[in-house]
Every structure is written in structure tokens, then in C-alpha cells.
Amino acid sequence: MYFLSVCCQVVYMIPAVLTLLVGLNPLVTGSCIWKTVSAAHVLFCLLWAAGLACSLLLRAQHNILHEEEGRELSGLVIIIAWMSLCHSSSKNPVVGRVQLLLAIVISLFPFILWVYVYINKEMRSSWPTHCKTVI
Template sequence: MAPAAGLWAPALWRLCNLLMAAFFALAAYVQVNDPDAELWMAVYIIPAALTLLVALNPLVTGNFVWKSVSAVHLSVCIVWALSLGYYLLLHSQQSILHEEEGRELSGLVIIAAWISLCQSSSKNPFGGRIQLTIAITISLFPLIIWGYIYINEDMRSSWPTHCKTVI
């Protein structure tokens, strides 16, 4: 890693974690009128809290409690994502973002990717060049996609009412 990049790495890693904590918190908030809101709010609040802790102290990923909670949550998200993926493979009639299960799968995949990245950071809390590039990409991707969906009314036209009325 270049010396200048090395100076910015800790700040960029923390910023990426702050962005993802905000994304996960916002994702939890928009579940408020979902039929199974409590479940999905918990799914997003846990990574929001874990990610905020990493933003505040990147070394927290070495803590036994952080590692345990993240490992359990990651495992649940992966198993759930696999089951939703299989369901969509058999029953999908539209593009993935038009299907409720597709949007749920997307959220679970983002959670799994981010928590995995945070777990791998326990060896190098500020990441190498590749890890930091992946972190920047992942942290910007959900916000860009969410913005695109928000301004693209045609994309939301077939969604159920509870998905259209939160924000």
C-alpha cells in the first residue's frame, strides 16, 4: 500500500462502516409497515449495531462478544439467503427487485457480505488495499441502488403498498 493510502485507510474504513451502519439503520426503519416488521427490523438492527461498533473502534472485531454475535447473525443470514434463493429459483416471475423475496434476499446478501468483511478485518483492522476497495464498493452500492429505486417510479409500480409508503 502506498504511504499516502496508508494514512487514509483507517479513516476510510471507519467512514465505510458509518455509511453501512446508517444504511442498515435506515433499512430497519423502512420495515416499520411491513407485515413481519419486527423480524426484519431485528435482521437490520443487529448489523447496524455491529457495524457502528466497528466504526467507533475497528479493533472491536477481535472481541469475543462481537465475534460471537456476528458469527451467529451471519450464519442465520446465509442460511436464510440460500433458502430464499432456492425459492426464487423455483417461483420467480419477475426481476429479483420486483419480488418481495428478491428484495429480502438482496438485503441478506448485503448483510452477509458486510459482516464477512468486518470479520476478516480482525486480522488487519484497517484493511489492505483490496479489502478497502471492496469496503468502499459495498458501502456505496446499496445507497446507489436505493437511490435509483427511489427515483425510478416504474420499478416500484408493482410493489405491495407497504413497500411504497415508508419513504
């Protein structure tokens, strides 16, 4: 279980570092090393997401957000979308505006999803006790 926890932290740390590099120097996306690491990570996330999706289809009992795999799948989808945006950055102003809009949506998605889950009383009623007392 500890290995899985460390693995999850690394999966989120790699895109964070790659995105930090883009923030510090946007031209880094043209680097062969950056593109290779980014593409390899997106491929790894796609494979992991496919495995989680199959697992959820086979044994999900509740809403997928109640399952640990469902929450992890959501995180992987965000990583894949975000890294794809960074990987395909362009100097075309129209494409840049679309990418900016997508970046805003991706950034706000976890907050919007949290608000939806928190407001949805049916979903909240099936939470474990420790989740009900957190907020």
C-alpha cells in the same frame, strides 16, 4: 405478518450495532463476544438467504427486484458481505486497501441499484401505481 416485519428489523439492527461498535473501537473485532455474535448472525443470514433464493427460483414471475424476496435477498447479501469484512479485518495494509475498496462498493451498491432500476424504463413500466408516484 407483524412478526416477520419485526424479525426483518432485528436482522438489520444487529449488524448496524456491531458495525457501530467497530466504528467506536476497531479493536472490538478481537473480542470473543463480538466474533461469536457476528458469526452467528452471518450464519443465520446465509440460511435465510438460501431459503429466499430457493423460493425465488421456484416461484419468481418477474425480475427478482420486483419480488419482495428478491429485495430482501439483496439486503441479506449486503449484510453477509459487510459483516464478513468486519469479521476478517486485518492490520495488513494491502488487505486493508482491498477491504476498503470492497466496503465502498458495498456501501454504494444500493444507490447504484436504485439508479439502475429508476433509469430502466422497462422495469419501471411494470411497477405498481403506488411506486410510480413516489418519486
